[in-house]
Amino acid sequence: MVGAGVSGIGAAHHLRDRFPERTFVVLDAQEARGGTWWTHRYPGVRSDSDLFTYGYRFKPWRGPSIAAGAEILAYLDEVIAEDDLAPHIHYRHRVTAASWSGADRRWTVEVTREDTRERLRFTADFLWMCQGYYDHATPHRPRWEGMDRYRGVVVHPQAWPEDLDHTGKRVVVIGSGATAATLVPALAGTAAHVTMLQRSPSYWFAPPRHHELAATLQQLDIPEEWTHEIMRRQYAAQVNWLARTAREAPEQLHAFLMDAMRPLLPEGTDVEKHFTPRYRPWQQRIAVVPDGDLFTTLRAGTASIVTDTVAEFTEHGIRTGSGEELEADVVVSATGFDLSVFGGVAFTVDGEPVDFTRRVTWRGIMISDVPNMAYTFGYFRHSWTLRVDLVADLVTRLFTHMRDAGAATVVPRLRPEEQDMPLRPWSDPENFNAGYVMRSQHLMFKQGDREPWTHMLEHEQEQEILPKADLADGSLVYR
Incomplete structure (x- = not known):
């Protein structure tokens, strides 16, 4: 897993809860947990979503509906302690590249230690990107005359x-x-x-x-x-x-x-x-x-x-x-930020660089023709974390499906009738057109005009759709 913010910690909880026998590691470039809540330290920093929905489904929130950044970090610390996740999280580990080998059926992840500049290599059967959606290191800073x-x-x-x-x-x-x-x-x-x-x-x-x-x-x-x-x-x-x-x-x-x-x-x-x-x-x-x-x-x-x-x-x-x-x-x-496609990690599949601008999302969770990789992306309107739980439900259900089918790999792939499907931008401006979205559209992957190749649905829709998503409809290819 890449990222130890609300997405990565939530994913780690669900994985450990449902697959206690599986080994995993969480890599994060920052000095500590929290993602946004660690990097944002300006006066008054707080949530702009209520914490009953921004908090996890499995972990009751006990404080005020709108909470300060420090209160959210304390909540995440409790989850880490209760699930004994600390031994699995490696801070100051910046992921720079991820390479998939079809022959080995495995990802090789290149990492740089931020404190020692040491270069490390991890291998994994499955890669789960939970790094958030914007560039933590480089904020959006317009230059003005004078x-x-x-x-x-x-x-x-x-x-x-x-x-x-x-x-x-x-x-x-x-x-x-x-x-x-x-x-x-x-x-x-x-x-x-x-x-x-x-x-x-x-x-x-x-x-x-x-x-x-x-x-x-x-x-x-x-x-x-x-x-x-x-x-x-x-x-x-x-x-x-x-x-x-x-x-x-x-x-x-x-x-x-x-x-x-x-x-x-x-x-x-x-x-x-x-x-x-x-x-x-x-x-x-x-x-x-x-x-x-x-x-x-x-x-x-x-x-x-x-x-x-x-x-x-x-x-x-x-x-x-x-x-x-x-x-x-x-x-x-306070001019915002810029989107970062999967944390700026350089992806290759069997030696070929992955151009995400030519790829299509599968339900806002996987990417076409990228094997054994899922990503967590929350909501723009609802609390981000509501989708963290839903995505984890589907990914862990996918793991169960693969285990029962004896499959080692899974890859989303357009079916013959979808090869000429019209592609739409990552975010439809008529739906959501915030500045950081419009500035970064050209960097992002696409969506199609039909399920399961769409995303950015509302929580009210997805809480019905995702739990029932058919994992054997032909849009996912297993080996």
């Missing part, structure tokens, strides 16, 4: 300096997504002032940090497993409604989100300019602001929003497209 003359500090949330002190400083946060929504309230507590500079508005949703139903269930002293399952269903149903309404009645969802937000804004706010997006609800992720903390800072005057473009950096701040100069001691470029 940055070299700016006298202040420019930071990216993905590489936050531990010694940065923003107390009493004027801060400009460029961006309006989930990271900016987290940073602005966290910085506003001690900064002189925080300005969120956005090119275009996002949709916002302000759920309570502590759900009333969870509080009621805890007062009733029912088993934690019951509370966890009830809250998972509650939150899943809520997001199912949002996703379904976004697809079937986007105007209704737009009105719902705007009406919920207006009472939280400062009096006199230009809602059309600063809070009305140019896209349909959920063509990009809805930014979560627990207890409306962002709006609280706006009402208090410790933060403000400017909707404009960056024309250039000046010595003392940023000049916007309209000519206004925003003075800043610190500029935070």
Whole structure:
């Protein structure tokens, strides 16, 4: 397995639970577990999904619905300890290449030790990619005119300096997504002032940090497993409604989100300019602001929003497209990230390099003509981890199917009637068109126009489809 974040730890749990006799190793390039929650250390870092669904199906969540990064790491530590996964996880092990040999029916994985630069080699019958979906090492950093003359500090949330002190400083946060929504309230507590500079508005949703139903269930002293399952269903149903309404009645969802937000804004706010997006609800992720903390800072005057473009950096701040100069001691470029195809690992199959742009996904879990390899990719709208459990269910069911059939290899392959199937982009812009997706479409594999060669379905669909997926329909070839 590659990756010791929520995907890799979840996959390791399911593998150990259902196949205790199998040996496995988890390789991760970082210094410790957690993936996103290890690399992201900016002020206020927290989930923007509820933890009852972001947590695993098998491990009850006991804290608030919206949790800080440190709380999520503690939760992952509990899973590692309870499943005795620590001996299987190797940190500072960066996977650089993976080569499949059909003759040996085996993967050879090339690894570089990040601390010693030692080169290692692992072999495996099956490769499970759980490394997440973006480049942890290189954030998306646009270059603006005049940055070299700016006298202040420019930071990216993905590489936050531990010694940065923003107390009493004027801060400009460029961006309006989930990271900016987290940073602005966290910085506003001690900064002189925080300005969120956005090119275009996002949709916002302000759920309570502590759900009333969870509080009621805890007062009733029912088993934690019951509370966890009830809250998972509650939150899943809520997001199912949002996703379904976004697809079937986007105007209704737009009105719902705007009406919920207006009472939280400062009096006199230009809602059309600063809070009305140019896209349909959920063509990009809805930014979560627990207890409306962002709006609280706006009402208090410790933060403000400017909707404009960056024309250039000046010595003392940023000049916007309209000519206004925003003075800043610190500029935070909350400009997102770029996708990374399977962690940038160089794949070969029987000596031939794998060009993923010419390959097709099988149910968002395997890749056409790549043997004995699965990958875990979560949801954009629902909590990522809901799909971690579903993918693990299918992969372990596949292992059982192979064992019972006496098969050593499995490879997804287009059937004769699918050879000329129209191919679609990795993400349909009409469905989801966030900046990091559009920037990286040309790097990604494709999807087809029919099952099982599609992906990015909603959880409401996949929780019915994946458990029933036919592993003997001819789309998977066994040897």
